[in-house]
Amino acid sequence: MRKRKFEELFFRVLMVFATILVSGSFFLIVGTIFFKGLPYMNWDMITKTPGGGFYIGKEGGILNAIIGSFYVAGGATILGLIISIPVAIFINLYMDGKRFLSNTIRMAFDVLFGIPSIVYGAFGFLIMVYFGIRASLLGGIIAVTLLVIPILVRTLDEVIRTVPFELRDATLSLGATRWETAKVVLRQIRPGIFTAILLSFGRAIGDVASVLFTAGFSDNIPTSLHEPAATLPLAIFFQLGSPVEEVQGRGYASALILTIIVLIITVLADILIKKFSKHKI
Amino acid sequence: MNFRLLKDKILSKLMLVFTLASVSLLLVIGIGLYYKSVPIIQRLGWTELITTSVWKPLKGLFGFFPFIMGTLWVTAIAIIIALPLCLLTALYIVEYAPARIKRILIPFVNLLSGIPPVIFGVWGVLFIIPLIQAHIAPHFVEFSTGYSVLAGGIVLAVMIFPLIVSIISEVLRTIPQELKDASLALGATKWETIKKVILRKALPGIVAATVLAISRAFGETIAVLMVCGNNAVVPHSVFDTGYPLPALIANNYGEMLSIPSYDSALMFAALLLFIIILLFNIISRVILARLERRLAS
Numbered sequence: 001m002r003k004r005k006f007e008e009l010f011f012r013v014l015m016v017f018a019t020i021l022v023s024g025s026f027f028l029i030v031g032t033i034f035f036k037g038l039p040y041m042n043w044d045m046i047t048k049t050p051g052g053g054f055y056i057g058k059e060g061g062i063l064n065a066i067i068g069s070f071y072v073a074g075g076a077t078i079l080g081l082i083i084s085i086p087v088a089i090f091i092n093l094y095m096d097g098k099r100f101l102s103n104t105i106r107m108a109f110d111v112l113f114g115i116p117s118i119v120y121g122a123f124g125f126l127i128m129v130y131f132g133i134r135a136s137l138l139g140g141i142i143a144v145t146l147l148v149i150p151i152l153v154r155t156l157d158e159v160i161r162t163v164p165f166e167l168r169d170a171t172l173s174l175g176a177t178r179w180e181t182a183k184v185v186l187r188q189i190r191p192g193i194f195t196a197i198l199l200s201f202g203r204a205i206g207d208v209a210s211v212l213f214t215a216g217f218s219d220n221i222p223t224s225l226h227e228p229a230a231t232l233p234l235a236i237f238f239q240l241g242s243p244v245e246e247v248q249g250r251g252y253a254s255a256l257i258l259t260i261i262v263l264i265i266t267v268l269a270d271i272l273i274k275k276f277s278k279h280k281i
Numbered sequence: 282m283n284f285r286l287l288k289d290k291i292l293s294k295l296m297l298v299f300t301l302a303s304v305s306l307l308l309v310i311g312i313g314l315y316y317k318s319v320p321i322i323q324r325l326g327w328t329e330l331i332t333t334s335v336w337k338p339l340k341g342l343f344g345f346f347p348f349i350m351g352t353l354w355v356t357a358i359a360i361i362i363a364l365p366l367c368l369l370t371a372l373y374i375v376e377y378a379p380a381r382i383k384r385i386l387i388p389f390v391n392l393l394s395g396i397p398p399v400i401f402g403v404w405g406v407l408f409i410i411p412l413i414q415a416h417i418a419p420h421f422v423e424f425s426t427g428y429s430v431l432a433g434g435i436v437l438a439v440m441i442f443p444l445i446v447s448i449i450s451e452v453l454r455t456i457p458q459e460l461k462d463a464s465l466a467l468g469a470t471k472w473e474t475i476k477k478v479i480l481r482k483a484l485p486g487i488v489a490a491t492v493l494a495i496s497r498a499f500g501e502t503i504a505v506l507m508v509c510g511n512n513a514v515v516p517h518s519v520f521d522t523g524y525p526l527p528a529l530i531a532n533n534y535g536e537m538l539s540i541p542s543y544d545s546a547l548m549f550a551a552l553l554l555f556i557i558i559l560l561f562n563i564i565s566r567v568i569l570a571r572l573e574r575r576l577a578s
Contacts, residue, residue, distance in 0.1 A: 008472045011369075015377065018369035022446060023389040025439045029396060029404045036407055083299055090296035107566050108304045114493065114562040115310070115555065116500020118527045122551040123310045125534070126317060149303055177289035206397020209502040209527065213534050233399040237503065240403060255403045259396065266395035270388060 030259060037256030040249035046257065050219045062254050065235035067221045071137055072211060072231055073204035076144035077152075077197055083145075084152035085193075089182045091153075092160045093168070106157065113150035118209035120147045125213040138225040140215025147210050148200040155199055159192030160185060191272055198269035206262050208233035232258045311555060318549035321542055330549065336513045343546040345553070350515045351430065351523035355505060356498040358434025358519060359441060364491060366438075367445035372475060374446070375453040394443030402507035405436040410508060413520075422520045428510035430523035436504050441494045448493065448569075452486025453479065455576045489568035496561035500554055502527035526550050 044061045051060035095102040124143025133139050163185050171181040186193075208231070216228030217238070236258065239251030321330065321343060333344030374386055414427030456479055464474040480487075510522025511532060530550050533543070 004470055004473070008470045011472045011475075012377065015369045015373035018366045019373045019378075019386065022366055022370045022442050023386050023393075025442065026389045026393040026396075028408070029393075029400065029439070032404050032408045033400060083303060086296040086299045087303055090293070090300045094293050094296065103570070105300065105304055107563075107570060108307055110566050111559065111562040112303075112307055114496055114558060115307075116497075116502065116527065116558060118500060118502040118530055119310065119314075119551050119555050119558075122530060122548060123313055126313050126548070146306065149306075153303070177285050179289040179292050180285070202395055206399065208397075208399050209531055212531055233397060233503070236399050236403060237507070240406065240507070252403065252407070255400055259400055262395055262397055262400075263392065266392055270391060 030263070033252070033255050033259050036249075037252040037254075037259075040246075040253035041256060042253075045250065045253055049221060062230075062232070062235050062250070062257070064219055064221050065230040065232045065254070066257065068137070068215070068218075068229035069205050069232040071222065071229060072140045072144055072215055073201050075137070075141040076148050076204050077200045079141065079145045080148040080152045080200055081193075081197065084149055084156055084196075085186070087153050088156035088160055089185070091157060093178055093182050093185065106154075109150045109153045109157075113154060115150075116209065117147055117207050118212075120144075121210040121213050124210065128214060134226070135214060135216030135228050136226045137215065137222045137229040140211045140229055140231065141225075143210045143214040144204045144207065147207060148204050151200050151203055152196050155196035156189070156193065159189045159196070162192075163188050191275060195269050195272045198265050198272065202262055202265040202269065205265075206233060206258065208237060232261075307559075311552075311559070314548050314552040314555055318545055318552050321545040321549050324542070331553075334515060338540050338543050338546065341542055343542070343549075345526070345550065347513045347515045348524055348526045348529050348550065349553075351509065352499060352525040352527075354430040354516050354519075354523050355433040355437060355509065355525050356495055358431060359437035359498045360491065360495060362434060362438035363441050363445055363494065367442055368449060368487065370442075371446050371449035371453055372479075375450050376471065376475060376479070390443050390446050393439075394447075398440070398501060398504045399507075401436050401440050402504035405432055405504060405508040409435050418520050422518070425520045426510070428508060428522055429520045430509060430516050431519040432508040433505045433523060433525070434519070436508055437498045437501055440501060440504060441497055444497055445490050445494050448490035449483070449487055452483050452490070452572065455486075455572065456482050485568050486572055489565040489572070492561050492565040492568075496558045496565070499561075500527055500558055502531050506531055526554055530554075 044059060046061060046066060047063060048059070048061035049064045050062070051058060091102050091105055121143055124139065124146060127142060128134070128139045133142075167188065168181055168185065171184050172178070176184070211231045211234060215231055215234075217230050217234060218228040219230070220227070222229040232254065236251050236254045239247050239254060242248055242251070324341075325343065330343060330345050331349065332346055333342075334346040335342045335344045336347065374383060378386065409432050410427035412427075413429060413432055414425055417431075418425035418427065418429075460478055460482065461474055464478045465471070469477070505525050506528035509525060509528060511524045511528055512522040513524050514522070516523045530547050533547060
């Protein structure tokens with residue numbers, strides 16, 4: 001009897017310990033980034049593009065990379081939405097009675113979601129070579145769009161499935177076509193669409209393996225789709241590789257900026273999801 | 282009236298095209314990568330590419346064995362660290378934690394999953410590397426810079442925490458309360474119930490989560506690239522440097538167009554990753570879908 005009680009206690013302590021370690025790792029990471037990055041933070045970092053000699057420790061900032069990342073992530077998310085919303089509607093509203101087929105399609109997107117970004121990057125690079133596009137904002141957007149489509153479709157699909165069947169049935173029985181029903185459903189899931197946008201944007205802005213081959217890098221803010229664009233993760237990676245201490249420090253500060261952006265996006269998405277589940281009928 | 286029906290028809294066809302196009306992406310990626318790696322496969326053959334370890338692009342020698350081993354070492358270390366920790370965490374969250382603590386814990390797991398790979402890499406360089414160099418390695422080997430497959434494994438382990446915890450918790454939640462009640466009513470302690478009923482019932486789900494985590498770890502690029510040391514040598518201990526496949530692709534794309542067959546070789550590396558991850562993903566998704574169906578019926 002004693003032994004059983006002891007075993008219970010032992011594993012309970014082990015579980016609490018594991019839980020603290022797993023959820024504590026978040027603080028460890030964010031803490032490390034804050035601690036190392038904060039001393040190098042200043043306004044120049046987020047308001048200036050790299051000046052001459054930036055990479056040997058002279059003045060400037062990473063505005064080019066921040067703007068570039070927003071362009072790439074924003075462009076990819078918009079393009080991804082244009083493709084994903086019809087797909088999610090099609091799976092849910094146009095495939096009645098074809099359960100097997102729609103589930104197979106869902107699984108295909110689950111698998112696509114698991115494909116690593118380096119493969120999307122390599123494939124995006126192949127597309128660019130095929131069409132003769134050079135490393136540019138456009139190339140980056142194409143590769144990242146491929147990366148975010150599965151995220152968007154999965155999230156939208158999940159959200160649409162929370163809309164009660166009665167609502168669709170009521171709309172359809174009033175004589176609406178499936179497309180008109182889709183419009184009603186879309187209105188219902190509006191907050192869900194914002195969640196999907198945030199999730200996709202958050203993933204896109206932090207990903208580096210997909211833009212490595214495709215977006216290029218530039219010290220200037222891109223003014224057209226055909227110019228190369230710097231991205232924040234890539235800027236961090238490059239600065240960290242520098243032997244100059246000042247530049248490395250700016251790499252930490254850049255990491256801090258990216259962390260803050262991504263945390264804001266994740267928290268917003270979390271709040272939206274909670275709100276959404278509260279208001280659903 | 283006709284117009285409305287026509288609109289519905291046209292739009293439905295359009296959506297069908299979008300759906301088919303994005304699903305076929307899976308095929309197109311595979312075919313595209315294969316097509317690009319055909320030259321190197323024809324020249325050297327699959328077995329030679331995979332089993333030899335000489336990597337001299339300038340001489341046209343491409344042996345992927347060290348990179349495959351690098352990937353395997355890093356992934357294995359990550360799973361060995363992450364799986365027990367995440368299993369215990371998921372058990373605690375689902376079976377023990379009071380609702381109040383659950384509400385605090387789950388958002389942190391979510392936040393962790395939102396952190397970009399490059400940040401994990403920076404953290405690895407700033408925290409894990411010095412830790413290994415100064416505190417862990419000296420107990421086992423004479424000298425280590427810290428850049429090692431162990432560092433890669435630890436960073437990857439933390440990266441896959443959220444994935445494993447969320448899938449296993451979901452699986453644990455599907456286990457019927459009646460089963461647990463029956464076990465508890467027979468006088469088993471909570472841990473005995475977990476050990477003999479819950480874990481047994483959740484085993485397929487745990488396997489699926491592990492397979493999915495392995496495939497995630499396989500493809501992770503930038504974080505691993507930053508902490509592994511990137512030496513094209515087969516690692517023999519956890520303190521050796523390694524050079525996983527994704528890091529190889531990311532590190533060399535710059536020069537790949539200037540050396541013959543190099544681009545083909547790198548696309549072959551991407552193809553290899555793609556095939557392995559595709560298989561692992563399909564396996565785990567089929568297991569999970571089956572679990573879900575069992576729950577629904």
